[in-house]
Amino acid sequence: MTAAQARRVVWIHGDSLSVTDPALSACPDAPALFVFDRPFLQAVPVAFPRLAFMYQGVRDLAAHRPGLTEIRVGAVPDELAAFAAAHHAAELHVTRNFTPDFARIVDGLRAARPDLRIIIHEPERLTSFDGPLRRFFGFWKKVEREVLHGEPAPDFPRRGHR
Amino acid sequence: MTDALRLPPDLLDDQLPRVLGEALTGLYTGEPRLPARVGGRTAGLAALHAWTGEGYAGRNFLSGNVSRLSMYLRHGMLGLREVAAHARAVMRGRERDEFLRQLTWAEFYRLVLRQEGARVLGNLEDPKYPARWTDTLPDDVREARTGLPCADAWVTHLVRDGWLHNHERLWFAAYLVHWRGVDWRSGYALFREHLLDGDIANNALSWQWVASTFSNKPYFMNQENIDRYSGGRWCRTCRAECPFRASYGELETQLFGTRP
Numbered sequence: 001m002t003a004a005q006a007r008r009v010v011w012i013h014g015d016s017l018s019v020t021d022p023a024l025s026a027c028p029d030a031p032a033l034f035v036f037d038r039p040f041l042q043a044v045p046v047a048f049p050r051l052a053f054m055y056q057g058v059r060d061l062a063a064h065r066p067g068l069t070e071i072r073v074g075a076v077p078d079e080l081a082a083f084a085a086a087h088h089a090a091e092l093h094v095t096r097n098f099t100p101d102f103a104r105i106v107d108g109l110r111a112a113r114p115d116l117r118i119i120i121h122e123p124e125r126l127t128s129f130d131g132p133l134r135r136f137f138g139f140w141k142k143v144e145r146e147v148l149h150g151e152p153a154p155d156f157p158r159r160g161h162r
Numbered sequence: 163m164t165d166a167l168r169l170p171p172d173l174l175d176d177q178l179p180r181v182l183g184e185a186l187t188g189l190y191t192g193e194p195r196l197p198a199r200v201g202g203r204t205a206g207l208a209a210l211h212a213w214t215g216e217g218y219a220g221r222n223f224l225s226g227n228v229s230r231l232s233m234y235l236r237h238g239m240l241g242l243r244e245v246a247a248h249a250r251a252v253m254r255g256r257e258r259d260e261f262l263r264q265l266t267w268a269e270f271y272r273l274v275l276r277q278e279g280a281r282v283l284g285n286l287e288d289p290k291y292p293a294r295w296t297d298t299l300p301d302d303v304r305e306a307r308t309g310l311p312c313a314d315a316w317v318t319h320l321v322r323d324g325w326l327h328n329h330e331r332l333w334f335a336a337y338l339v340h341w342r343g344v345d346w347r348s349g350y351a352l353f354r355e356h357l358l359d360g361d362i363a364n365n366a367l368s369w370q371w372v373a374s375t376f377s378n379k380p381y382f383m384n385q386e387n388i389d390r391y392s393g394g395r396w397c398r399t400c401r402a403e404c405p406f407r408a409s410y411g412e413l414e415t416q417l418f419g420t421r422p
């Protein structure tokens with residue numbers, strides 16, 4: 001393990017429960033944390049099987065990656081801050097999702113740990129479309145060729161991959 | 163230090179309901195029990211590879227061969243790209259195109275969420291009829307005792323399996339919003355509670371599509387439609403006063419008033 005890798009941690013959330021997750025694949029050896037979000041679950045009813053399904057997802061990726069994988073129950077920004085501190089991490093890696101909760105947690109973490117660099121990886125996309133959206137039909141007309149044939153239409157700029 | 167609880171990442175399925183149930187005390191509804199399908203990428207890949215897509219043309223029938231991959235896609239256990247690649251490799255012709263088109267709805271809704279953010283949790287547009295919706299989910303609906311065998315089955319399936327066929331979701335949503343006059347957000351919350359694939363984008367935006375706050379007209383069905391696509395499952399033996407038994411024209415007037 002190089003020194004640079006030793007200073008990173010990964011946040012695994014409910015939209016990224018796979019070893020192929022961009023943040024996890026960028027840091028295969030780094031310690032990774034999944035948190036069952038206590039304040040969220042206290043406020044929002046979720047039936048048990050869904051939580052068990054997510055647990056099984058974390059268990060599966062823990063078994064398939066070289067780095068340490070931890071599971072906690074608590075407030076997500078607090079747990080991420082404590083986890084990063086415990087591993088002397090300078091960087092936290094995570095894959096973006098578009099939920100308001102994601103933005104809230106990232107903001108909370110930035111406030112708690114201004115010195116921690118948060119590296120946000122972009123999630124995988126099916127299409128390269130980036131324009132405004134309104135109805136599915138119009139969207140489909142724009143991406144049809146790309147989706148059906150697995151390649152973007154010629155008049156479409158390819159999205160940059162990082 | 164935080165007051166966090168730690169869980170080992172290698173609990174066996176046998177231990178899961180008890181140990182995870184204790185760790186999450188007060189944080190879930192219902193009984194601690196295993197999900198109807200095993201979570202994780204390994205199980206998701208096995209389900210993907212086992213799926214040939216044969217007969218997807220009949221996807222609107224409850225007996226149709228749909229993939230049931232949504233819970234794996236929702237949690238990132240499978241990616242939209244690899245599912246699309248699998249479909250391109252194993253499926254043929256119109257069935258393949260139809261499947262890829264359905265998959266694209268998931269991408270579309272994700273992008274709408276990216277564009278709209280938390281706004282997707284409220285009406286994105288005005289409803290396309292004079293709607294007066296109440297907020298609360300009626301008890302008889304939640305407890306699957308409406309007296310309508312079909313509607314009760316939709317709720318029972320939802321709670322038992324954590325998954326519903328797309329047509330059952332559509333019927334239930336239309337029943338709740340249009341026949342019972344309940345705001346789609348109560349239905350969204352019930353789905354979020356029980357669906358293994360429940361998310362913000364697909365769930366909220368599909369409800370809005372049915373409610374007509376993210377579409378040009380409300381979605382609704384009649385008895386004939388339920389009978390046909392369920393293979394007569396409930397209608398054949400049903401003795402209830404059927405609220406869905408009328409022509410589309412009659413129901414349109416009854417539910418939405420005469421439209422210009």
Ligand SMILES: Cc1cc2nc3c(=O)[nH]c(=O)nc-3n(C[C@H](O)[C@H](O)[C@H](O)COP(=O)(O)OP(=O)(O)OC[C@H]3O[C@@H](n4cnc5c(N)ncnc54)[C@H](O)[C@@H]3O)c2cc1C
Nearest residue numbers: 228229230231232264265267268328331360361364365368
């Ligand atoms: C009221 C309502 C609520 C819904 N809530 C959710 C939800 O919370 N999460 C969710 O994933 N889907 C939701 N859907 C969409 C759809 O019903 C499910 O994705 C589908 O039934 C899943 O079964 P499948 O995997 O066998 O689908 P398949 O037919 O095999 O399709 C493959 C994949 O394509 C995508 N897909 C197919 N149809 C749709 C659709 N109409 N809209 C969006 N994506 C689609 C899904 O990712 C699905 O897994 C909802 C639909 C309605 C009407």
